Amino acid sequence: MGNALFCLASTCMVLDHGNANARNHPCHECPQSFRTEKRLKDHIKNNHKGTFKCNKCFRTFKLRDDKKAHEDKNECSKKK
Numbered sequence: 001m002g003n004a005l006f007c008l009a010s011t012c013m014v015l016d017h018g019n020a021n022a023r024n025h026p027c028h029e030c031p032q033s034f035r036t037e038k039r040l041k042d043h044i045k046n047n048h049k050g051t052f053k054c055n056k057c058f059r060t061f062k063l064r065d066d067k068k069a070h071e072d073k074n075e076c077s078k079k080k
């Protein structure tokens, strides 16, 4: 006890502070990770359920503003 399994500080990108096996279901949307896939899915459903998909290139965005910025900048037609 008293041993933090993960850090909530937004600046901390270390997922599990050395407990690699404890939480091996990392969220792709935020720095948290979870012990089971179910917990991860619940977390995503509760915290990141709003996804906005670009109709042109089918990229997805967490925020409506992100999608809007993407469309405004015409990133779809950008070719690398």
Ligand SMILES: [Zn+2]
Pocket: 027, 028, 029, 030, 031, 032, 043, 044, 047, 048
């Ligand atoms: Zn998350």
Ligand SMILES: [Zn+2]
Pocket: 054, 055, 056, 057, 058, 059, 070, 071, 075, 076
């Ligand atoms: Zn697009």
